[in-house]
Amino acid sequence: MAAVTTPTTPPTSTTTAPSAVRPVRRGFSFGRAAAWTALGLIVLITLLPFYWILRTALSTNAGLNADPADPLPVDLTGSGFERALGLQSADEAIAQGGAGGGLDFWRYLLNSVIVSTLITGCQIFFSAMAAYAFARLRWRGRDKVFGLFLAGLMVPTIFTLLPNFVLIKQLHLVDSLLGIALPSLFMTPFAIFFLRQFFLNIPHEVEEAALLDGAGKVRIFFRVILPMAVTPVLTLSVLTYITSWNDYFWPLMVSYSDGSRVLTVALAIFRAQTPATGVDWSGLTAATLIAALPMLVLFACFARRIVSSIGFTGIK
């Protein structure tokens, strides 16, 4: 489902932000203490699973079996990560409770990076072009075509997956990275809607000035409009990147072999390859961290911007 964010107002416009609600400041009260406790509890439930995964990934499988409740890593080791990254021989891996068939998470990491980068780059760029045409160019049928695109928001992505698979198969793109990326490469109605909203708010004077300087509309798009839209484009890009990185269902349909396997699919396979002796929890949690870490880092870089931009677009 599309992320919902508010287009940030362009720097030159003078819209007033809704006044922030001032936090209530009072002395100690039972209610406030209870409220803070509840919030603390929520933070704990949110974050503790991450610690537990790290602790497990740094333990040995034997250690996990012997001491499942130890709050610290049992027999501190990096072997879980070595297994996930294919740095261990099959014998070694089996001896430590892993599966013999080595999965190479470097490769899946690279595949995920390629697919997500391709989708984000192309989708945002093409959507921005279309959004510009809808917001700033004058042509016949503009509003009708835009209405058609908006109607596309009503079709849940999941409905298009099966027919899109049939199409990708007919194009002989099954089991390729391009096949995974292609359906999301050109646009999403949401991205177009989101960027159009922002472009509409850019004052016409800015463009008029550039026109007077003799700049064409193409030049204006690249030199004036896009630079002014850095913030919303960046926000949208980060959210799109996260969405495509986390996608599982579609890559699962399209990818069959190592060459086109992305992290989410590889993780599920790692889980399914459970050795007879029991799940390789140490290796599996290490792989989970490898899959999750890039998004955590990405988010850490843009957190403030993203957090404050989640809101409503006015889609009703």
Place this chain on the structure above:
Amino acid sequence: MTIASSSPPVRRRGDGALAAVFIAPAMLGFLVFLLWPTLRGVYLSFTRFNLLTPAEWVGLDNYVRMVNDPIFWDSLTVTVEYVLINIGVQTTAALAIAVLLQRLTQSSLLRGIVLTPYLMSNVVAGLVWLWILDTQLGIGNEIISALGFDRIPFLADETWAIPTIALINVWRHVGYTALLIFAGLQAIPNDMYEAAKVDGASEWRMFWRVTMPLLRPVLAVVLIMTVIGSFQVFDTVAVTTAGGPANATNVLQYYIYGSAFGRFQFGYASAMSVALLVVLSAITVLQYRLTRAGQSDLG
């Protein structure tokens, strides 16, 4: 929340040719990967199709079969059960988190923390909790056992599996939903709370008399959006229970996937997809009704 009006007409020649170039890639994507598959999905639902031989028109056969398929109704029931638990808990928790954040602190660090699980894929979230809730080794069951209760096979028990999966997805999505509601809360003027306070209202009373009535339209949108997302559950089921035990978590999307890619019944799978689409469209219509009905509250 209003849609800005389109640019004022300027008396100059149109940009038809340029617009065609700018719109071309998006139009291609729209036609080929959105409109065409939508129409084709509906068409395939009236055919017998196994990917290898051309689709063969069979009229309403797939729909007749669907209506008489107990597994279909079972999986629809399981899906609805999942949605009810998932949305019920998630909306309540998200509302609580949003109100706590609004009334206690404006910290964006806290908001960032609350959003963190949303950055994980469903697959990662599923695996994380699969491990924590493992019957023998999971810390969750270690704690339950230490408290003197019997260990609970959360994902291997027919009764527990769906609620457990529903709650795993609450963990992943609640922060995002909370921030959506938080954004709605920001639009409520502070004067309202000041005025209520002057009248001596408690926080509890303010929540029911100020926050809830003014938040209603936002809540309606959030609710419908999350319900639609919730109906599409697949990933978490695929990695934690694979539809089991004994079809207890065979949600609709999982059954559709199995029909298409396990039994190569693309026609039947498409018919079930259409059924899901109808359900989701009905919910969308409901969304319009509800938001229109609730629009007057905040000018």
